[in-house]
Amino acid sequence: TDDVLLQPVIVFDEIGLAELSAHNPLKVLHSELEVETCRHGFVGLSNWRLDASKMNRALYLACPDPDVNDLQLTAKTILKSMTSTHDQVARIDNKIIDSLAAAYFDLYEHIRVQTQYNNYFGLR
Known part of the structure:
Protein backbone atom coordinates (compact mmCIF):
# COMPACT_ATOMS: atom_id res chain seq x y z
CA THR A 1 0.00 0.00 0.00
CA ASP A 2 1.02 3.62 -0.46
CA ASP A 3 0.86 4.54 3.22
CA VAL A 4 3.51 2.01 4.32
CA LEU A 5 6.65 3.69 5.60
CA LEU A 6 9.80 1.75 4.82
CA GLN A 7 12.90 2.48 6.82
CA PRO A 8 16.27 1.12 5.77
CA VAL A 9 18.26 -0.86 8.33
CA ILE A 10 22.03 -1.01 8.33
CA VAL A 11 23.53 -4.18 9.81
CA PHE A 12 27.17 -4.29 10.87
CA ASP A 13 28.46 -7.74 11.72
CA GLU A 14 31.53 -7.67 13.99
CA ILE A 15 31.34 -3.92 14.42
CA GLY A 16 33.77 -4.24 17.31
CA LEU A 17 36.61 -4.99 14.92
CA ALA A 18 36.31 -1.46 13.54
CA GLU A 19 36.74 -0.20 17.09
CA LEU A 20 40.33 -1.47 16.97
CA SER A 21 41.26 0.62 13.93
CA ALA A 22 43.61 3.55 14.48
CA HIS A 23 41.51 5.53 11.95
CA ASN A 24 38.41 5.35 14.18
CA PRO A 25 35.94 4.62 11.35
CA LEU A 26 33.00 4.35 13.76
CA LYS A 27 33.23 8.05 14.57
CA VAL A 28 31.01 8.76 11.55
CA LEU A 29 28.21 6.92 13.34
CA HIS A 30 27.95 9.54 16.07
CA SER A 31 25.95 12.01 14.00
CA GLU A 32 24.07 9.28 12.11
CA LEU A 33 22.69 7.78 15.32
CA GLU A 34 21.43 11.00 16.89
CA VAL A 35 17.72 10.59 17.63
CA GLU A 36 16.74 13.89 16.03
CA THR A 37 18.43 13.18 12.69
CA CYS A 38 18.44 9.39 12.38
CA ARG A 39 16.81 8.29 9.11
CA HIS A 40 17.49 4.56 9.32
CA GLY A 41 17.65 1.63 11.68
CA PHE A 42 21.00 0.35 12.80
CA VAL A 43 22.07 -3.03 14.18
CA GLY A 44 25.62 -3.71 15.29
CA LEU A 45 26.70 -7.22 16.28
CA SER A 46 29.94 -7.88 18.05
CA ASN A 47 31.87 -10.07 20.43
CA TRP A 48 33.78 -6.95 21.47
CA ARG A 49 32.69 -4.11 23.72
CA LEU A 50 32.42 -0.71 22.07
CA ASP A 51 33.39 2.47 23.83
CA ALA A 52 30.68 4.22 25.82
CA SER A 53 30.25 7.10 23.36
CA LYS A 54 28.93 4.67 20.75
CA MET A 55 26.95 2.45 23.09
CA ASN A 56 25.02 5.34 24.65
CA ARG A 57 23.31 5.98 21.30
CA ALA A 58 21.78 2.53 21.18
CA LEU A 59 20.06 -0.19 23.08
CA TYR A 60 22.83 -2.44 24.37
CA LEU A 61 22.12 -6.14 24.85
CA ALA A 62 24.75 -8.43 26.28
CA CYS A 63 24.78 -12.16 26.83
CA PRO A 64 26.60 -13.43 29.89
CA ASP A 65 29.53 -15.75 29.41
CA PRO A 66 28.33 -19.35 29.21
CA ASP A 67 29.07 -21.88 31.90
CA VAL A 68 29.87 -25.53 31.21
CA ASN A 69 26.19 -26.50 31.23
CA ASP A 70 25.39 -23.82 28.63
CA LEU A 71 28.19 -25.08 26.40
CA GLN A 72 27.04 -28.68 26.74
CA LEU A 73 23.44 -27.76 25.93
CA THR A 74 24.54 -25.73 22.90
CA ALA A 75 26.68 -28.58 21.56
CA LYS A 76 23.95 -31.16 22.10
CA THR A 77 21.35 -28.93 20.43
CA ILE A 78 23.60 -28.38 17.41
CA LEU A 79 24.31 -32.10 17.20
CA LYS A 80 20.61 -32.93 17.43
CA SER A 81 19.80 -30.51 14.61
CA MET A 82 22.52 -32.04 12.44
CA THR A 83 21.46 -35.63 13.04
CA GLN A 116 47.53 -10.42 26.03
CA TYR A 117 44.73 -12.78 25.00
CA ASN A 118 41.85 -10.30 25.29
CA ASN A 119 39.22 -11.21 22.72
CA TYR A 120 41.33 -14.15 21.52
CA PHE A 121 38.19 -15.80 20.23
CA GLY A 122 34.52 -15.05 20.49
CA LEU A 123 31.59 -17.16 21.49
CA ARG A 124 29.38 -16.70 18.43
Whole structure:
Protein backbone atom coordinates (compact mmCIF):
# COMPACT_ATOMS: atom_id res chain seq x y z
CA THR A 1 0.00 0.00 0.00
CA ASP A 2 1.02 3.62 -0.46
CA ASP A 3 0.86 4.54 3.22
CA VAL A 4 3.51 2.01 4.32
CA LEU A 5 6.65 3.69 5.60
CA LEU A 6 9.80 1.75 4.82
CA GLN A 7 12.90 2.48 6.82
CA PRO A 8 16.27 1.12 5.77
CA VAL A 9 18.26 -0.86 8.33
CA ILE A 10 22.03 -1.01 8.33
CA VAL A 11 23.53 -4.18 9.81
CA PHE A 12 27.17 -4.29 10.87
CA ASP A 13 28.46 -7.74 11.72
CA GLU A 14 31.53 -7.67 13.99
CA ILE A 15 31.34 -3.92 14.42
CA GLY A 16 33.77 -4.24 17.31
CA LEU A 17 36.61 -4.99 14.92
CA ALA A 18 36.31 -1.46 13.54
CA GLU A 19 36.74 -0.20 17.09
CA LEU A 20 40.33 -1.47 16.97
CA SER A 21 41.26 0.62 13.93
CA ALA A 22 43.61 3.55 14.48
CA HIS A 23 41.51 5.53 11.95
CA ASN A 24 38.41 5.35 14.18
CA PRO A 25 35.94 4.62 11.35
CA LEU A 26 33.00 4.35 13.76
CA LYS A 27 33.23 8.05 14.57
CA VAL A 28 31.01 8.76 11.55
CA LEU A 29 28.21 6.92 13.34
CA HIS A 30 27.95 9.54 16.07
CA SER A 31 25.95 12.01 14.00
CA GLU A 32 24.07 9.28 12.11
CA LEU A 33 22.69 7.78 15.32
CA GLU A 34 21.43 11.00 16.89
CA VAL A 35 17.72 10.59 17.63
CA GLU A 36 16.74 13.89 16.03
CA THR A 37 18.43 13.18 12.69
CA CYS A 38 18.44 9.39 12.38
CA ARG A 39 16.81 8.29 9.11
CA HIS A 40 17.49 4.56 9.32
CA GLY A 41 17.65 1.63 11.68
CA PHE A 42 21.00 0.35 12.80
CA VAL A 43 22.07 -3.03 14.18
CA GLY A 44 25.62 -3.71 15.29
CA LEU A 45 26.70 -7.22 16.28
CA SER A 46 29.94 -7.88 18.05
CA ASN A 47 31.87 -10.07 20.43
CA TRP A 48 33.78 -6.95 21.47
CA ARG A 49 32.69 -4.11 23.72
CA LEU A 50 32.42 -0.71 22.07
CA ASP A 51 33.39 2.47 23.83
CA ALA A 52 30.68 4.22 25.82
CA SER A 53 30.25 7.10 23.36
CA LYS A 54 28.93 4.67 20.75
CA MET A 55 26.95 2.45 23.09
CA ASN A 56 25.02 5.34 24.65
CA ARG A 57 23.31 5.98 21.30
CA ALA A 58 21.78 2.53 21.18
CA LEU A 59 20.06 -0.19 23.08
CA TYR A 60 22.83 -2.44 24.37
CA LEU A 61 22.12 -6.14 24.85
CA ALA A 62 24.75 -8.43 26.28
CA CYS A 63 24.78 -12.16 26.83
CA PRO A 64 26.60 -13.43 29.89
CA ASP A 65 29.53 -15.75 29.41
CA PRO A 66 28.33 -19.35 29.21
CA ASP A 67 29.07 -21.88 31.90
CA VAL A 68 29.87 -25.53 31.21
CA ASN A 69 26.19 -26.50 31.23
CA ASP A 70 25.39 -23.82 28.63
CA LEU A 71 28.19 -25.08 26.40
CA GLN A 72 27.04 -28.68 26.74
CA LEU A 73 23.44 -27.76 25.93
CA THR A 74 24.54 -25.73 22.90
CA ALA A 75 26.68 -28.58 21.56
CA LYS A 76 23.95 -31.16 22.10
CA THR A 77 21.35 -28.93 20.43
CA ILE A 78 23.60 -28.38 17.41
CA LEU A 79 24.31 -32.10 17.20
CA LYS A 80 20.61 -32.93 17.43
CA SER A 81 19.80 -30.51 14.61
CA MET A 82 22.52 -32.04 12.44
CA THR A 83 21.46 -35.63 13.04
CA SER A 84 17.83 -34.90 12.24
CA THR A 85 18.65 -33.37 8.84
CA HIS A 86 21.73 -35.28 7.69
CA ASP A 87 22.90 -38.85 7.65
CA GLN A 88 25.47 -38.97 10.39
CA VAL A 89 28.26 -41.47 9.86
CA ALA A 90 29.76 -41.45 13.36
CA ARG A 91 27.76 -41.11 16.55
CA ILE A 92 29.15 -38.57 19.00
CA ASP A 93 28.90 -39.77 22.57
CA ASN A 94 27.66 -37.41 25.30
CA LYS A 95 30.92 -38.01 27.19
CA ILE A 96 32.81 -36.46 24.27
CA ILE A 97 30.53 -33.43 24.22
CA ASP A 98 30.80 -33.02 27.99
CA SER A 99 34.59 -33.29 27.86
CA LEU A 100 34.89 -30.83 24.98
CA ALA A 101 32.62 -28.35 26.76
CA ALA A 102 34.65 -28.64 29.96
CA ALA A 103 37.95 -28.23 28.08
CA TYR A 104 36.65 -25.20 26.16
CA PHE A 105 35.36 -23.63 29.37
CA ASP A 106 38.69 -24.20 31.14
CA LEU A 107 40.60 -22.68 28.20
CA TYR A 108 38.22 -19.72 28.05
CA GLU A 109 38.59 -19.07 31.78
CA HIS A 110 42.38 -19.42 31.56
CA ILE A 111 42.88 -16.94 28.72
CA ARG A 112 40.23 -14.51 29.96
CA VAL A 113 42.44 -13.38 32.84
CA GLN A 114 45.51 -12.87 30.66
CA THR A 115 45.37 -9.45 29.01
CA GLN A 116 47.53 -10.42 26.03
CA TYR A 117 44.73 -12.78 25.00
CA ASN A 118 41.85 -10.30 25.29
CA ASN A 119 39.22 -11.21 22.72
CA TYR A 120 41.33 -14.15 21.52
CA PHE A 121 38.19 -15.80 20.23
CA GLY A 122 34.52 -15.05 20.49
CA LEU A 123 31.59 -17.16 21.49
CA ARG A 124 29.38 -16.70 18.43
